[in-house]
Amino acid sequence: MVSFTIMAITFGVVFLAELPDKTALAGLMLGTRYRASYVFAGVAAAFAVHVALAIAAGSVLTLLPQRLVQAVVGVLFLAGALVLLLRKHDDDGEAIKAPADQSFWKVSGAGFMLILVAEFGDLTQIMTANLAARYDDPVSVGLGAVLALWAVAGIGILGGRTLMKYVPLKLITKVAAGLMLALAGFSLYEAITG
16 A cells, blocks of 8 residues: 655655756756657656665665664765755766667667666665665655656756756755755654654
């Protein structure tokens, strides 16, 4: 059974953490050169693979004693918040080698490989594993995370720069860091009092 509360929490945390990431800009750059649906198909598939790996890692953590898991999850959320607050943001983006062929397989393959390589071990993948361990509900966490990542990819592909004109990147980053600090506090509190 899916918990919409856990799914919504996961969606919010992952969405806000991924929005200021370079992935949205990379999707935007590919989306301006190629058919958006082809780019999104590849990017969405890569994010699904990342979420599956994160859920598997988080599920392994649930085999450990609950207090230890809560303490580790709390520390990792705290570290994630610090990474968001201390990270330098590049506005220039990374160079993307685009395929010369405009076919579905070439374009979606380029999007898939870009995200698969760029996002492996990324903060949102680690956060997804933490949320899976914290809530012990892999389906709800997985759905929330993959929907959040797909939403960010869609925004990036269809016009991320327009959004960034109206919502400052620093504000998005601070809100995401605040949510992670709150989750760190809850996890550490449960570890101490559990």
